Amino acid sequence: MAQDYPLEELSPRAFEQMTIAACEEVFGPGLEAFGAGPDGGREATFRGLIRWGTEPDDPNVWDGYTVIQAKQREHHSVDPANNLSWLLKQIDAELEKWLDMSSTRASVPDHLLFVTNARISSAPGAGIDRLTAHLAKWLDNPASGDPRVTLRKRGLRQIRVWHRDKVNSLLTAHGSVRNGFRALLTVGDLLERLTQISDTLRPDELHPFLHTHAGAALSAERWVHFQEAGGSDRESVEQIVIDLKTTDEDATESTVLSEIFTRSSAVLKPMMADRVERPHVVITGRAGSGKSTITKFVTQAFRSQFAAEESLPPTARHVREATEAAFRGLGTDGPTGRRWPVLIRLTDFAAAIGPSGDLMLLRFLADTISRRADIDIKPNVLKRWLTSWPSIIILDGLDEVTALEVRPRVLDAITYFVEDLENSNADLLCIVTTRPSSDAERFMPERFRQLNLTSLDRETAERYGRMVTQRRLADDPDRRDPLLASLERQFSLSTMQRLMKTPLQVLIMTIILERVGTLPSDRYQLYSQYFDTMYTREAGKPTTLAPLLASQNHAIIYLHETVGRVLHIKAETSGGEKSVMPRGQMRELLDARLTELEHDTDRLRTQIGDRIMQAATERLVLLVPAEDDGFAFEVRSLQELMAARSLVKTNDANLRTRLIALAPSPHWRATWVFMAGYVFSNGTDEQREMIVHIVENVDIGETWPGWLSPIGPELAAALLDDGLATQTPKWLRRLVQVALRALTGPAPRNMQAFADGLTAAASADSTTRSLIRNTLIQALSGTPRASHTARFLLAMTKLDAGISQAALRDATEPILSRTSETFDCLGTVLEDHISSLPEPGDAVVALRPLLDALNFYHAPPFGSGEVGVTLVHNDTVTDNSTAQLIDDPHTAALLEVLIASLPLESWRVPHGVSVIYERGAGRRPVSDQLD
Numbered sequence: 001m002a003q004d005y006p007l008e009e010l011s012p013r014a015f016e017q018m019t020i021a022a023c024e025e026v027f028g029p030g031l032e033a034f035g036a037g038p039d040g041g042r043e044a045t046f047r048g049l050i051r052w053g054t055e056p057d058d059p060n061v062w063d064g065y066t067v068i069q070a071k072q073r074e075h076h077s078v079d080p081a082n083n084l085s086w087l088l089k090q091i092d093a094e095l096e097k098w099l100d101m102s103s104t105r106a107s108v109p110d111h112l113l114f115v116t117n118a119r120i121s122s123a124p125g126a127g128i129d130r131l132t133a134h135l136a137k138w139l140d141n142p143a144s145g146d147p148r149v150t151l152r153k154r155g156l157r158q159i160r161v162w163h164r165d166k167v168n169s170l171l172t173a174h175g176s177v178r179n180g181f182r183a184l185l186t187v188g189d190l191l192e193r194l195t196q197i198s199d200t201l202r203p204d205e206l207h208p209f210l211h212t213h214a215g216a217a218l219s220a221e222r223w224v225h226f227q228e229a230g231g232s233d234r235e236s237v238e239q240i241v242i243d244l245k246t247t248d249e250d251a252t253e254s255t256v257l258s259e260i261f262t263r264s265s266a267v268l269k270p271m272m273a274d275r276v277e278r279p280h281v282v283i284t285g286r287a288g289s290g291k292s293t294i295t296k297f298v299t300q301a302f303r304s305q306f307a308a309e310e311s312l313p314p315t316a317r318h319v320r321e322a323t324e325a326a327f328r329g330l331g332t333d334g335p336t337g338r339r340w341p342v343l344i345r346l347t348d349f350a351a352a353i354g355p356s357g358d359l360m361l362l363r364f365l366a367d368t369i370s371r372r373a374d375i376d377i378k379p380n381v382l383k384r385w386l387t388s389w390p391s392i393i394i395l396d397g398l399d400e401v402t403a404l405e406v407r408p409r410v411l412d413a414i415t416y417f418v419e420d421l422e423n424s425n426a427d428l429l430c431i432v433t434t435r436p437s438s439d440a441e442r443f444m445p446e447r448f449r450q451l452n453l454t455s456l457d458r459e460t461a462e463r464y465g466r467m468v469t470q471r472r473l474a475d476d477p478d479r480r481d482p483l484l485a486s487l488e489r490q491f492s493l494s495t496m497q498r499l500m501k502t503p504l505q506v507l508i509m510t511i512i513l514e515r516v517g518t519l520p521s522d523r524y525q526l527y528s529q530y531f532d533t534m535y536t537r538e539a540g541k542p543t544t545l546a547p548l549l550a551s552q553n554h555a556i557i558y559l560h561e562t563v564g565r566v567l568h569i570k571a572e573t574s575g576g577e578k579s580v581m582p583r584g585q586m587r588e589l590l591d592a593r594l595t596e597l598e599h600d601t602d603r604l605r606t607q608i609g610d611r612i613m614q615a616a617t618e619r620l621v622l623l624v625p626a627e628d629d630g631f632a633f634e635v636r637s638l639q640e641l642m643a644a645r646s647l648v649k650t651n652d653a654n655l656r657t658r659l660i661a662l663a664p665s666p667h668w669r670a671t672w673v674f675m676a677g678y679v680f681s682n683g684t685d686e687q688r689e690m691i692v693h694i695v696e697n698v699d700i701g702e703t704w705p706g707w708l709s710p711i712g713p714e715l716a717a718a719l720l721d722d723g724l725a726t727q728t729p730k731w732l733r734r735l736v737q738v739a740l741r742a743l744t745g746p747a748p749r750n751m752q753a754f755a756d757g758l759t760a761a762a763s764a765d766s767t768t769r770s771l772i773r774n775t776l777i778q779a780l781s782g783t784p785r786a787s788h789t790a791r792f793l794l795a796m797t798k799l800d801a802g803i804s805q806a807a808l809r810d811a812t813e814p815i816l817s818r819t820s821e822t823f824d825c826l827g828t829v830l831e832d833h834i835s836s837l838p839e840p841g842d843a844v845v846a847l848r849p850l851l852d853a854l855n856f857y858h859a860p861p862f863g864s865g866e867v868g869v870t871l872v873h874n875d876t877v878t879d880n881s882t883a884q885l886i887d888d889p890h891t892a893a894l895l896e897v898l899i900a901s902l903p904l905e906s907w908r909v910p911h912g913v914s915v916i917y918e919r920g921a922g923r924r925p926v927s928d929q930l931d
Helices: 012-027 080-099 127-140 164-173 187-197 203-220 256-265 291-306 314-330 346-353 361-373 379-388 407-423 436-441 458-472 477-490 494-499 503-515 523-540 545-551 553-573 583-596 602-616 636-647 652-662 669-682 685-700 712-721 729-743 751-762 766-779 784-796 805-818 826-831 840-854 879-887 889-900 908-921
Strands: 031-033 044-051 061-071 111-116 146-150 158-162 223-225 234-236 245-247 253-255 280-284 340-345 391-396 428-434 448-453 623-626 630-633
Touching: 012 031, 012 044, 012 061, 012 111, 012 164, 012 256, 061 080, 080 111, 080 127, 080 158, 111 164, 127 158, 158 164, 203 291, 203 314, 253 256, 256 280, 256 291, 256 428, 256 448, 280 291, 291 314, 291 340, 291 391, 291 428, 340 346, 340 361, 346 361, 346 391, 346 407, 361 379, 361 407, 379 407, 407 428, 458 477, 458 503, 477 503, 494 503, 503 523, 523 545, 523 553, 523 636, 523 669, 545 553, 545 602, 553 583, 553 602, 553 623, 553 630, 553 636, 583 602, 583 630, 630 636, 636 669, 652 669, 652 685, 669 685, 669 712, 685 712, 685 729, 712 729, 712 751, 729 751, 729 766, 729 784, 751 766, 751 784, 766 784, 826 840, 826 889, 826 908, 840 879, 840 889, 879 889, 879 908, 889 908
Parallel strands: 061 111, 111 158, 280 428, 280 448, 340 391, 391 428
Antiparallel strands: 031 044, 044 061, 223 234, 245 253, 245 448, 623 630
8 A cells, every 4th residue: 555644744834845846856947936925826836848658759748837736635534525525625716816817816827736635536437537527627617707718718728636646656756855844754764864874873772862862851851940939849831831922023923932833844954945034033032031931842842742653751741741731722733743852051052162162062962962861972973863854953042141252152153053054954943042132143144033022912911920820829729819819900000011021020020919919110129029029028937047037138138139240240251151159259248248247256257157158058038059059040130130239339420430331231231220220219319310311421422432333222212111210201201312312323223122112101191102103203204214213113112003004105115125235245335435535545544454344244134124234254353353443543433424424325334333333342341340
């Protein structure tokens, strides 16, 4: 009996790709494939000779223009008559469109081929015979209302169908097609692949390794830790996951799971005729937005699918079943087909590579997987596996790799890994996660599409609040039920809605609400009150630690704040090491503080210090034991909070100096906003005025070239998004005015962050809303740069109500056409305009090193919403070295004049230079300016 392949397991996109691959194998070169999206009734077309027989003089030949269409039945019926009925309806609908004289489809083909997974009967007078007669009749059927119009008269000569049996025979005959689609692989195919992978491992050895890795990882790598939430120690990720909404570079809305699973269902080999452009994904999201949780769940989903046909241990089998149940609860389908998944924390890789190392990502993957599967897998064996089996590699936490010496090495290692596998025609899907502050890097934009996590909408936030409360307090109904009732009452409050932006913030709100009963008004107070709540909770427990927490709160709070500051300084230059404080260093900080507090005797200070350190071995409020007998914060945002609380405790002059020094640094941005939050919550009006004054004037100082890469609008948008000035119109509107400078300066590097800030401000009062909306509308008819930014901010802030899409299109259409150009060499574009300078000869000599460096950069359009810059691979030019050239005062002065002379439609060139400078200079350590 012929092999019957599981064609239903192919996604619709993969079935189309399989159709194209099979046709290319049968017809030969010349097939033109059409990608995903509207195809005008064509999966592919072929112009030329198609011989259906095996003999050269066989009369059964098609010559001309052939259109191929794929028709996959998702739920295949075992009843051939039912399949025939379905297929005839599909074909009739297509032929009606080809017959319609008003159709917008391209010209009617000479020949039409349908490819389907539907099985129809071959019995005489049944399915195949009925189908043949039906198609023949269609050729001469007149169009409705005009008997003179038929498909034959319009040029269609013949129609064929490849039904399931024909497709099966083609796949059996053409192993190269079958091997491109994992769902179609037989056991023999798999064993053949395993044999090809390794000369040292037999197939019966390697297959258990793959099974062992998937099963062991299912059991061990599924946990999300909730210790800091006051509930159970941990939860399995499928129990608390929610799908997260995203926008892409064109402001198109989707979700993480939908985007990843849609991509994963296609064959992503670069050499496919119907290749997927930019197959990989960068997911950006603010702290606590759920990036790590959702990617952990994605990994688990693929592990469950990969091991779906395996016999698993009871725990792994339970996880697989729970994962399937989670998809039902989410109302979405899981991944189709089997991709082999690997999840890597980039901080682990950064620590392994170090500032001077040369560790390949492939070797790191091999070592990591070998430890999990208890077998030694060499990098070359792993590469052969990755090129022979579809995979999904998830690299989580690029934003946590901050050290200037290490970050470029990590980026280079990822780039080489992806390029090397693509050059080997691997079916690879790579996912990278990072924070929005890293958006300017536009990591490998020619291969990666960027998805920006949006704030939780009200419905999702409420659902998550209920779910996480039920899970966290599952065993304590006396606490759980009143809290759920309180949540329902609080959901409608404007304060609650403003703060329900990320899963972490929703979780924290449920904890505060349980303990305090009311909610704070901004993000700083939310996190700070969370710490206070946890401290009070621990101090109120009937434990031996409670009296210590009550009597030594000054020392313990100081310890948290100082450890946060020291660890965040360390993370800036640590070379990728995790933010962990050694026990000895923490004891030194504690002893110094106890001495400052002037406890009576050395013995008493030692006793208090010993008790606090002993408490820390289990948990000291937010400080928890870490590897190598050290201590750390479980959540990075809490480390940033404590660093901020430490840094603001100084006099006003020092505070101003610190704020100005930290303002340009992406590493310190969240801490900076927390510092401002502390001032707005606890400071005087004079100190609040100082914060706003710094934001208004930071770009005209001498420490940062604000004319090139302004940071004031970014700071203003961040403060607005945190809700700091919502209750104080005086400062609110001044911050709004600074944020709106983005319309006149370089386009925002993170459009979503600006939209979030302006949305929060617009919700404060109708006057502020009108100010923002009217300014954006006026900018639509302004410069190309302003119109570009305003168009997307209007849409993303939902302030475009009442403005017709036609009006938006008319206002921006000329600009968008001009900005579609790709500037291959930024240096060349700038040099072409040097003649406009007063002394162009001297200027070109002075600018030559910078112009030569900028010729390694180009600025292609990565979607209309944002603009990025790509550095062409070379051994001499880096973002940091280019930024150092701009730091020269004479070079900077000439560059400023030169940029001002550029035509308005070339705005993407200075924007590109701005991005380069921010990428290079923004990562420089600034913590030495904090003392």
